[in-house]
Amino acid sequence: MSSFGIIGLGFYLVIYFMVNLRTFVIVFTIVTLSLSGLVQANNSQTDDKKKVQVASLQEQKQEQLLVPNFSDINDLLDYKTQWLINKPENVLTAFQQFESNSLNTKPEQHSVQYTLALVDVYTRLSDFDNAITTLESIGVIDNLDVTEQIKVLEKKAQVSVLQANIFYANQFLSLANQLAKDNQLTRQSIFTALSISDNYVRLADEVNAVFWQEQVQSLLSTQDDIGMLIEASIILAKQQQTLGIYLSATKTLIHVIDLVSAQNFYNVEASLRIQLSHNFKTAEQYVNAEQELEKAYKLAVKSRNQQQQLMAIVNLIDVYIIQSKYDDALPLLKAAERLERFFTSAKDQRAFALVKAQVLAGTSQYSQALIILDKVNTDDILAPSEKQKLAIDILTLKSKWLMLSGAKQPSIQAFEQLLTKSLTYQQHTSNLKLDFVMANYQHDLEQAKQDVMQQKSLAEEVKQQNLALAERLSNLKILLLLSFVALIAGSYFIYKRLQPKRTEFQFIDPITGAHNHSYFVKHVNRLMQNDMPFSLVMFDVDNMRMINQKLGHELGDRLLTQIVERLGVRLGSNKLLVRLSGDRFIVIAKNFSLNQAFALAEILRKELNSNKFYVDNLGINLSASFGVTCHYENKTIDSMKDEVQDALNKAKTKGGNITQVVGFC
Numbered sequence: 100m101s102s103f104g105i106i107g108l109g110f111y112l113v114i115y116f117m118v119n120l121r122t123f124v125i126v127f128t129i130v131t132l133s134l135s136g137l138v139q140a141n142n143s144q145t146d147d148k149k150k151v152q153v154a155s156l157q158e159q160k161q162e163q164l165l166v167p168n169f170s171d172i173n174d175l176l177d178y179k180t181q182w183l184i185n186k187p188e189n190v191l192t193a194f195q196q197f198e199s200n201s202l203n204t205k206p207e208q209h210s211v212q213y214t215l216a217l218v219d220v221y222t223r224l225s226d227f228d229n230a231i232t233t234l235e236s237i238g239v240i241d242n243l244d245v246t247e248q249i250k251v252l253e254k255k256a257q258v259s260v261l262q263a264n265i266f267y268a269n270q271f272l273s274l275a276n277q278l279a280k281d282n283q284l285t286r287q288s289i290f291t292a293l294s295i296s297d298n299y300v301r302l303a304d305e306v307n308a309v310f311w312q313e314q315v316q317s318l319l320s321t322q323d324d325i326g327m328l329i330e331a332s333i334i335l336a337k338q339q340q341t342l343g344i345y346l347s348a349t350k351t352l353i354h355v356i357d358l359v360s361a362q363n364f365y366n367v368e369a370s371l372r373i374q375l376s377h378n379f380k381t382a383e384q385y386v387n388a389e390q391e392l393e394k395a396y397k398l399a400v401k402s403r404n405q406q407q408q409l410m411a412i413v414n415l416i417d418v419y420i421i422q423s424k425y426d427d428a429l430p431l432l433k434a435a436e437r438l439e440r441f442f443t444s445a446k447d448q449r450a451f452a453l454v455k456a457q458v459l460a461g462t463s464q465y466s467q468a469l470i471i472l473d474k475v476n477t478d479d480i481l482a483p484s485e486k487q488k489l490a491i492d493i494l495t496l497k498s499k500w501l502m503l504s505g506a507k508q509p510s511i512q513a514f515e516q517l518l519t520k521s522l523t524y525q526q527h528t529s530n531l532k533l534d535f536v537m538a539n540y541q542h543d544l545e546q547a548k549q550d551v552m553q554q555k556s557l558a559e560e561v562k563q564q565n566l567a568l569a570e571r572l573s574n575l576k577i578l579l580l581l582s583f584v585a586l587i588a589g590s591y592f593i594y595k596r597l598q599p600k601r602t603e604f605q606f607i608d609p610i611t612g613a614h615n616h617s618y619f620v621k622h623v624n625r626l627m628q629n630d631m632p633f634s635l636v637m638f639d640v641d642n643m644r645m646i647n648q649k650l651g652h653e654l655g656d657r658l659l660t661q662i663v664e665r666l667g668v669r670l671g672s673n674k675l676l677v678r679l680s681g682d683r684f685i686v687i688a689k690n691f692s693l694n695q696a697f698a699l700a701e702i703l704r705k706e707l708n709s710n711k712f713y714v715d716n717l718g719i720n721l722s723a724s725f726g727v728t729c730h731y732e733n734k735t736i737d738s739m740k741d742e743v744q745d746a747l748n749k750a751k752t753k754g755g756n757i758t759q760v761v762g763f764c
Contacts, residue, residue, distance in 0.1 A: 166192045170200065176216055184479055187223040194220060211237065211247045215254050222258060230258050245282045249275045249291070256294065265298050265535045286327055289318050293334050300338050302535055308342060329355055329367060333374055345382040346668050352378065365402035369395040373414055380418055383710070388418050405441040412438070416454045425461035432458050445479040456496065465504035472497055558586050608678040610656050611663040619677040622687055623736050634696035634729040636686040637743040638703070641722045641755040643682040654714050661712050662721070666703055674699070685743070693729040693760060700725040700758040724750035725758040
């Protein structure tokens with residue numbers, strides 16, 4: 100019998116003699132139930148403790164399984180490749196365990212490959228201090244293999260970009276590019292040049308970006324490696340598109356598409372056509388964008404590539420969204436949802452989520468669209484500026500949809516957040532450019548100081564030599580005087596070399612960026628003095644006075660700036676665009692006959708008519724009247740201006756939007 104049974108029996112006997120049977124039964128039942136409850140509670144608490152202990156052990160075992168203990172560096176690097184994006188903390192733990200277990204026994208842990216892999220881990224965790232310290236542990240890289248030197252420099256550039264140090268990134272990449280050139284490593288040379296160009300794109304520095312892009316195009320023209328050609332051309336086209344050089348981007352992609360199409364590489368051609376559609380979409384050529392995406396979809400179907408089919412559909416939905424064609428987008432959205440499982444990257448999933456939300460909002464399903472926006476994942480984005488730009492885009496949509504759904508207060512809050520983030524992003528962009536300029540200035544200043552010190556050292560050596568010569572040859576005082584004069588002249592030369600070069604802003608029109616009338620006179624006089632053949636093409640915008648009256652002169656000036664930018668694509672180094680006054684422009688076409696100048700005028704006239712100009716989201720169709728003349732013996736600037744002006748006036752009297760020619764050549 101248990102102890103509780105004996106206690107219960109004792110209670111029973113006592114109560115039996117003290118109270119009647121009914122009272123005894125009630126008391127006995129209460130006591131027995133209470134004791135039984137205490138026993139059950141004690142057993143339950145013991146079981147819970149055992150469960151917690153078992154769960155804790157299971158978690159520890161699971162954690163050990165998540166972070167394996169590697170003894171081979173190749174296995175460790177494979178693990179890093181697989182889990183770096185989703186589990187960077189676990190990857191770092193694996194590296195730390197490897198170093199601890201391999202201390203003083205695994206020299207390969209100090210190899211460049213291992214070090215750069217560890218830098219990737221710290222970069223993924225945004226631990227840039229440890230990333231830089233790890234890179235510095237490599238020491239002097241001159242003793243490394245050339246390809247390893249280039250990899251180290253590229254990694255230093257990558258960390259510098261993530262820290263917004265574009266100047267130092269370009270310094271590292273320039274060294275890597277020079278190493279690749281010196282050792283005839285064409286592939287490395289091409290991609291380091293593309294990286295430098297990409298950094299200038301970040302700074303919106305079109306001149307330097309185009310310079311490096313031309314270096315890339317020059318190298319690509321001599322290569323027959325179609326894989327490298329495709330990879331480099333896609334990057335190049337994206338940069339050109341970001342800079343707004345749509346014609347160049349289109350040419351780059353079409354050239355590669357022709358090569359790929361001839362080889363029947365359906366998957367590659369589909370990817371290129373999707374990229375080409377981005378270019379057409381950004382340039383507001385939506386019909387062309389739709390055609391390219393339809394071709395890309397057919398190619399993806401032919402190669403049975405569901406992921407590319409999905410991307411073609413998602414991008415086509417995006418084109419429809421821009422045009423507010425939500426009814427056309429809905430069936431495509433359903434087709435995309437059926438293929439959604441084929442997404443392999445967070446970037447593609449994010450793109451699909453955004454277009455899905457916009458289609459739902461476009462069909463007034465705001466609550467569902469807002470739910471999707473709140474779930475958009477940005478954990479895979481490393482660059483803070485890129486993540487911030489995406490956050491601005493999402494907040495823009497969110498504030499708009501909240502307002503349309505009637506949630507005014509949340510909409511105002513979202514708009515305030517958007518305003519704060521936009522100002523922060525603008526400040527970040529401004530700081531990026533300012534830091535680059537200051538770093539560049541500081542570098543030039545340090546270089547100048549070194550040059551001055553070197554020149555002073557040389558000058559001191561010359562002085563000592565002259566003094567020694569004076570001690571030996573007292574009759575050469577004149578020579579010493581001349582040496583002193585030469586020293587002063589050299590110092591003056593150095594001083595002049597260190598002065599900023601004189602700019603030619605006096606020859607630039609401050610509103611449009613085109614050359615001004617002073618430059619026109621200077622350039623034409625030089626052509627005449629050198630007996631260089633040339634022609635003049637004068638034009639002005641039809642009905643510009645009416646446009647200024649309706650839109651105001653400020654918006655009119657912005658319209659003129661867009662005209663200069665659009666026509667600048669059609670003009671090379673031998674064709675200079677000049678703004679004479681108001682909306683009147685003139686093109687100096689060197690080595691152009693009258694017929695060639697007429698053909699150029701027609702090209703420019705049709706270019707102005709090709710697409711609308713947009714000022715504050717207002718689309719404007721423009722046309723212009725053109726006059727053409729050429730230079731021949733005994734003509735003066737004034738007589739040529741009068742002739743081409745007469746031709747322009749005739750074009751105006753005939754209704755405008757035509758070209759008139761005066762003279763013969």
